[in-house]
Amino acid sequence: MPAESAPVVPNARPVAGSAAARLPEDDEFYCPPDDFALLPAGSILRARSVELALFGRIPQRVTAWQLLYRTNGIDGGAEAAVTTVALPLGAEPGADRRLLAFQCAIDGVSSRCFPSYALRRGARALGAIPQLELPVIAEALARGWAVTVPDHGGMGGHFGVAREPGYRALDAIRAAMDFAPLGLHPGTSVALWGYSGGGLATAWAAEVAAEYAPELDIVGAVAGSPVGDPAAAFIRLNGSPMAGFSTVCVAALRRAYPALDRALREFGTAQFHTLLADAESRTTLALLARFAGKNMDDYSTTGFTDILARPAVRRVLDDIRPGQRAPAMPLLVIQGVHDELIAVADVDGHVRRYREAGAHVRYLRDRLSLHLALLYLGVPATMNWVADRFDGLDLPPAHTETVWSIAWTTREAVGHLRFAALVARVLTGRPITARRGRAGIARTRSQPKWQT
Secondary structure, eight states: OOOOOEEEEEEEEEEOSSSOOGGGOOOOOGGGOOTTSSTTOOOOEEEEEEEEEEETTEBBBSSSEEEEEEETTSOOOEEEEEEEEEETTOOOTTBBBBBEEEEEOOOSSSSSSSHHHHTTTTTTTOOOOHHTHHHHHHHHHHOOEEEEETTTTTTTTOOTOOHHHHHHHHHHHHHHHGGGOOOOOOEEEEEEETTTHHHHHHHHHHHHHHHHHHTTTTEEEEEOOSSSOOOHHHHHHTTTTTTHHHHHHHHHHHOOOOOOHHHHHBBBBBHHHHHHHHHHTTTTHHHHHHHHTTGGGBSSSHHHHHHHHSSSHHHHHHOOOOOOSSSSSSEEEEETOOOOOOOOHHHHHHHHHHHTTTTTTEEEESSSOOOHHHHHHHHHHHHHHHHHHTTOOOOOOEEEEEESOTSSSSSHHHHHHHHHHHHHHHHTOBBOOOTTTTBOOOOOOOOOGGGO
């Protein structure tokens, strides 16, 4: 569903930020104008300056705004979504800089998990994953890049739904391009980055970009531990210490897929629906603690495997599996071999599907890292890969490599020292400025090999 470049809506008005962040359902900023569906996808509907903070408490000295913009849902219907956009403190006005679209691991239905809420000063979102990812966003800013962080699950918290996270991420990029304070333009180089649930959203954005937003110059995408097969993950995690992910994924998917909702209403007990409602109200880490060890079989009139085998439900599970279309841009995928949450075999299959469809994928498998650790240990390697794509350097070979740790190279060792210093700045609320020699300003790029 391609859309023309979206202009700033003439009546889009700035809204002053508030020191006390309100939940999205209580904040009029999130309410689109009545006629917004008539506008092109990516149109800015409203804008405001905001203050970001670590865990809602430690103010971050960056320059940030939020944009309400028009986008599309899975059925093509018009929706509104919010993205948080930021620049390093003291960024040069009007500079021709690069843009990183960072998809957080929202992994929840509750609006407390939305990046637009969880990243703001005054947010009460303990247990929301985006709060743990703020140092990664800061690393992109320290490289001088502009950043967009979309609420890719939409207003309804559609965690795990197919394709529409990609629509929201791409329309957030369009909105960022047209937001004058960022100093971007239609030819700005863009990269995609996300980890875990954010890696899955990044994969969807990469898949649909060529058709949905062909005008964007997306030079590469990094998908860290991108789930691979959400249905297989759901079945594997059910009844495990990580069963909360299964519960909240079902709660989210039933909102977007009527066939799944009907099956759950037919075979789920009253206690099961109470369980789902409870999951919808909690942040990710809170629901993991609450639902550890829960088994869906105990809340259905038949085995949950039987429900999932029904043809209508099977179609949903097949729909949410990424990898059927080859992204047009090169990809870097990283995954822990012994990841306790995401099975390496599922990501292996995801990469294989991409390659069979014709995508250029470099796949790094890390033997030592567990799930959360790889997010941080992989920052220098992934950000350096993105920087190389921005600079138009030759691509590394499109092959699979299993290493002891993606952190153990000379280049990445230096990057870890810089990242550690940056984390200290985030923890102490010191200014996040562009590093010397890393102004993030676009230079003339040689033609990448993948375009020849």
